[in-house]
Amino acid sequence: MQSMQTASQSPNKNVRVIPATKPLAKPEDALDRPLRVAAYCRVSTEMEEQLNSYAVQTSHYTEKIKNTPNWEFVGIFADKGISGTAVKNRDEFNRMIRCCKRGRIDMILTKSVSRFARNTLDCIKYIRILKEIGVDVYFEEQGIHSMKAGSEFLISIFGSQAQAESENLSANIRWGKDKAAAQGKVAFPAKLYGYRRNPDGSVEIIPHQAAVVRRSYDAYLDGDTVLDIIKSLADDGIPSPDGKERWHKNTIIGILTNEKYAGDYLTNKTFCADCLTKKVVRNNGERVQYYIEDHHPAIIPREIFLKVQEEMARRTSLEPKGDFSSATGVGKYRSQYLLSEILICGDCGARYKRVNxxxxxxxxxxWRCINRVQGGPERCSSPTIEEQHLHDAIMQAVMRLAKQDTDVFRIIKEQIRAGILGGDDGIGDIEALQQRIALIDTEIDAKISSVTADNIEDYDDNAIMELLTEKSELEHRLQKAIEQNAAREGKEEKVQEAMQITDMLKNHPMKFDDKMLRKLLKRVEVLSTEEILLTFAGGLQMREKMQDTLKRMPIRKG
Known part of the structure; x- marks a missing residue:
């Protein structure tokens, strides 16, 4: 029992103190030794005032480092015309960090936290990296040494303030640009193929480059693909905008879809989603846009530009060739053969394919139905047609159209015109609306002028409001009528093209020509082994007989 009581008692502990033999090294103590010192300067724009500030900063720090005892001048690292919100594009800053990691710099002098970085995350990140390798950063304006205790808290506060200033500045710049754009004041790009921007801001056309732009638009409307245009330019030795022998596909697409070649300007196609990361995204309705017409000299008539956009949309929306086409359900446009696009099987509705x-x-x-080729006669029983017979039948129909007697030919042309234009020209509606609006203005002026101090009690405010309401409705209708008329003017060119072709064929028989027929034909449907149905521009339809197709005998497909 006694032994258990002894075991339960805690033994006496003997604690010995081992005193420190040398003082704890503090980061700031490293500042008392000779230092290799560099300075970092940055200005965010290349305006004259900022460049003067840059020169002053460089001179100041060079003199300060060289005149301070125990400081060895390493150099000045300076970024001109660079934003401080992202480190990625600041070449001199990154070079300075590399020198620090290689042990060549002990201290960095900079004017303020905002000059070092406007992004709080980047600022703290690089302060910590430098601190780990024993490099101090001295922010002169705030009087902060990054190596001293508590400095990171102060730096984060000033860094957050600098970041907020940058975000506010970005928002203010965007607001100013939008207000200027609303008034049609937009700066033309410094570089755009076909144009030259002069020092005074004026824009002029570069003739030889403009000729290439016009050539590309014409070729596309004639049925060429983008790759056809690229090959044509390469064959003629025409260099790309960056001087290379071969053009890039996206360059041609950019030319064909850029409204600036029509003299217009669409703002905010893309926007910076984050002023810190500088991430640029396509504007899908998140930002307001302004479309400025007649902003600068046009290389391409607006009507031609719109026709190219229509043709692009048409090619993109082509129906699939057949039931066995790609999973996208969309056909592929080919410029080489017109019939690949418009020759349709009357049995299953698929397109025909050219086969050797x-x-x-x-x-x-x-030519064979693609469903017949891929699925066999069980899928489609359409006939196989010899190309020459098909060409002959199409040209016979076109010639027959052109050689109709005068009255019939006039009716056919009117049908083509009506089919393309889709109704009357609407000019009468525009004139009637303008006359009624002018009459309302006269009535309103007369009513207001008739009001005097003697009869003001009898003033009929409701009558004025009714006239203003009617005028507003009429102005809305007038705007719609004007827009519809502008669309008709663009279609009128299609009518003229079709008319010119039919007139030419009437007197000068021609051979089958893909580019010519592309402007005249919309669809050719194979009805049987002996007959096709042609649909012309405007919806006019005509049946045409063909010669007997291939005799049924064993034939090897290649």
Missing amino acids: WYRNGKRKVV
Whole structure:
């Protein structure tokens, strides 16, 4: 029992103190030794005032470092015309950090936290990196040494303030640009193929480059693909905007879709989603846009530009060739053969495909329904048609159209015109609306002028409001009528093209020509082995007989 009581008692502990033999090294103590010192300067724009500030900063720090005892001048690292919200593009800053990591710098002098970085995260990140390798950053304006205790808290406060200033500045600049754009005041790009921006801000056309732009638009409307245009330019030795022998596909697409070539300017196609990361995204309705017409000299008439956009949309929306086409359900446009696009099977509705057949070593070109080719006769029983027979039948129909008697030919042309324009010209509506609006203005002026101090009690405010309401409705209708008329003017060119072709064919028989027929034909449907149905521009339809198709005998497909 006694032994258990002894075990439960805690033993006496003997604690010995081991005193420190040398003082704890503090980060700031490193500042008392000779230091290799560099300075970092930055100005965010290249305006004259900022460049003067840059020169003053450089001179100040060079003199300060060289005149301070125990300081060895390493150099000045300076970024001109660079934003401080992101480190990625600040070449001199990054070079300075590399020198610090290689042990060549002990201290960095800079004017303020905002000059070092306007992004709080970047600022703290690099302060910590430098602190770990024993490099001090001295912010002169705030009087802060990054190596001293508590400095990171102060730096984060000033860094957050600098970041907020940058975000506010970005918002103010965007607001100013939007207000200027609303008044049609937008600076033209410094570089755009076909144009030159002069020092005074004026814009002029570069003739030889403009000729290439016009050529590209014309070729596209004639049925060429983007790759066809690229090959044509390369064959003629025309260099790309960056001087290379071959043009890039996106460059041609950019030319064909850029409204600036029509003399217009669309603002805010993209925008900076974050002023810190500088991430640029496409504007899908998140930012207001302004479309400024007649902003600068046009290389391409607006009507031609709109026709190219229509043609692009048409090619993109082509129906699939057949039931066995790609999973996208969209057909692929090919410029080489017009019939690949418009020759349709009357049995299943799929498109026809050009196929090489061989018999006794001789090549024969035929057209076959793609469902028949891929699915066999069980899928489609449409006929195979020899290309020459098909061409002959199409040209016979076109010539027959052109050679109709005068009255019939006039009716056909009117049908084509009506089909393309889609109704009357609407000019009468515009004139009637303008006359009624002018009459309302006269009535309103007369009513207001008739009011005097003697009859003001009898003034009928409701009558004025009714007239103003009617005028507002009429102005809305007038704007719609003007827009519809402008669309008709663009379609009128299509009418003229079709008319010119039919007039030419009437007197000068022509061979099958893809580019010419592309402007005249919309669809050719194979009805049977002996007949096709042609649909012309405007919806006019005509049946045409064909010669007998290929005789049914064993033929090897190639």
